[in-house]
Amino acid sequence: MPDRVPHVTRFAPSPNGRLHLGHALSAIIAHDLAGESGGRFLLRIEDIDGPRSRPELADEFRRDLEWLGLAWDEVPAQSTRLASYAAAAEALKARGLIYPCTCTRKEIQEAGAMEGSDGLIYTGTCKRQPPDSSCPAAWRLDAAKAMAETGPLTWDDALAGPQVVDFSGLGDVVLVRKDLPASYHLAVTLDDAADGVTLVTRGADLFAASHVHRTLQALLGLPVPRWHHHPLLLGADGEKLAKRRGSPALAERRAAGEDGRMLAEQLRLQHLSLGT
Known part of the structure; x- marks a missing residue:
C-alpha cells in the first residue's frame, strides 16, 4: 500500500x-x-x-x-x-565545536588508531595539542562537546527502526577537509535540509x-x-x-x-x- x-x-x-x-x-x-x-x-x-x-x-x-x-x-x-558550507563551519568554530587537525593518515595510524565505522577513529592528537596554524588543516567535530551540547539524540530508519546517536565507532570526524570546502558529512546534511x-x-x-x-x-x-x-x-x-x-x-x-x-x-x- x-x-x-x-x-x-x-x-x-x-x-x-x-x-x-x-x-x-x-x-x-x-x-x-x-x-x-x-x-x-x-x-x-x-x-x-x-x-x-x-x-x-x-x-x-x-x-x-x-x-x-x-x-x-x-x-x-x-x-x-560553498557559501552555506563556509557559514556553517564558521558557526561551529565560533562555538568551539570543531578544531583544526593537521595529522596525516599515516600519522593517525602510527598513533594507534583503530578502524571504525567511518574509517580510522581519530586519536585526538590535535585536540590535546593544537597544531601549527601555518600548516594546512582539516576541521574535526569534537564529538564529546557536541554530545554534551545536544544531549541524547535519536533518529529513525525505515528498515532498521529507531536508533540512538552513538559516536563510539566514529570518533571526531572531519567536517572541513584540507583540500575541499566541506566533507561529505557537512555538505550532505546542509544540502538535504536546503x-x-x-x-x-x-x-x-x-x-x-x-x-x-x-x-x-x-x-x-x-x-x-x-x-x-x-x-x-x-x-x-x-x-x-x-x-x-x-x-x-x-x-x-x-x-x-x-x-x-x-x-x-x-x-x-x-x-x-x-x-x-
Missing part, C-alpha cells in the same frame, strides 16, 4: 566516476518511494571533489537515469553552495554516517528527515560494487543497446527479493 506521507527523496551522485548498477538501484529506490507517496524525487550533483570531478559526467548521469525510465526534478549542484529532503535513501554502507548527520542537524537547527538505508548490490566476489573497483558502467550497457527500463525492473525485483 502506498505511503500516505508524500516523501521528498534524492539521488546525489558525484561526477568522479561513471554510474554502475549499485547507483541505479539507489536511484530507483529513491524514485519509487517518492512516486508511491505522491512526493518528489530530486537529482543533486555533488561536484566539489576537486580535480576528480568531471563536469561531463553529470550529463552522462542524466542520460543514464532517463534510460532507466526515471523522472526527476534537479536542484542546484554542490558547487553553487532541498527539503524528508526521506534520505542510500546504501547500508552509509548507515553509521547518519549518527553524524543527526548530530549536525541538532547543532545547526536543521529539520530532521527519516532515513532508508537499503542493502547493497554485491559483485560476484561478494564485495560491494564501486567506481574504484571498475564495476561495469551503466553508460556502457546503454551504449551496447541494453533495455534500460527492463534493467530497472530487474533491479526492482532483486530489491523486493531482499525483503526491503
Whole structure:
C-alpha cells in the first residue's frame, strides 16, 4: 500500500566516476518511494571533489537515469553552495565545536588508531595539542562537546527502526577537509535540509554516517528527515560494487543497446527479493 506521507527523496551522485548498477538501484529506490507517496524525487550533483570531478559526467548521469525510465526534478549542484558550507563551519568554530587537525593518515595510524565505522577513529592528537596554524588543516567535530551540547539524540530508519546517536565507532570526524570546502558529512546534511529532503535513501554502507548527520542537524537547527538505508548490490566476489573497483558502467550497457527500463525492473525485483 502506498505511503500516505508524500516523501521528498534524492539521488546525489558525484561526477568522479561513471554510474554502475549499485547507483541505479539507489536511484530507483529513491524514485519509487517518492512516486508511491505522491512526493518528489530530486537529482543533486555533488561536484566539489576537486580535480576528480568531471563536469561531463553529470550529463552522462542524466542520460543514464532517463534510460532507466526515471523522472526527476534537479536542484542546484554542490558547487553553487560553498557559501552555506563556509557559514556553517564558521558557526561551529565560533562555538568551539570543531578544531583544526593537521595529522596525516599515516600519522593517525602510527598513533594507534583503530578502524571504525567511518574509517580510522581519530586519536585526538590535535585536540590535546593544537597544531601549527601555518600548516594546512582539516576541521574535526569534537564529538564529546557536541554530545554534551545536544544531549541524547535519536533518529529513525525505515528498515532498521529507531536508533540512538552513538559516536563510539566514529570518533571526531572531519567536517572541513584540507583540500575541499566541506566533507561529505557537512555538505550532505546542509544540502538535504536546503532541498527539503524528508526521506534520505542510500546504501547500508552509509548507515553509521547518519549518527553524524543527526548530530549536525541538532547543532545547526536543521529539520530532521527519516532515513532508508537499503542493502547493497554485491559483485560476484561478494564485495560491494564501486567506481574504484571498475564495476561495469551503466553508460556502457546503454551504449551496447541494453533495455534500460527492463534493467530497472530487474533491479526492482532483486530489491523486493531482499525483503526491503
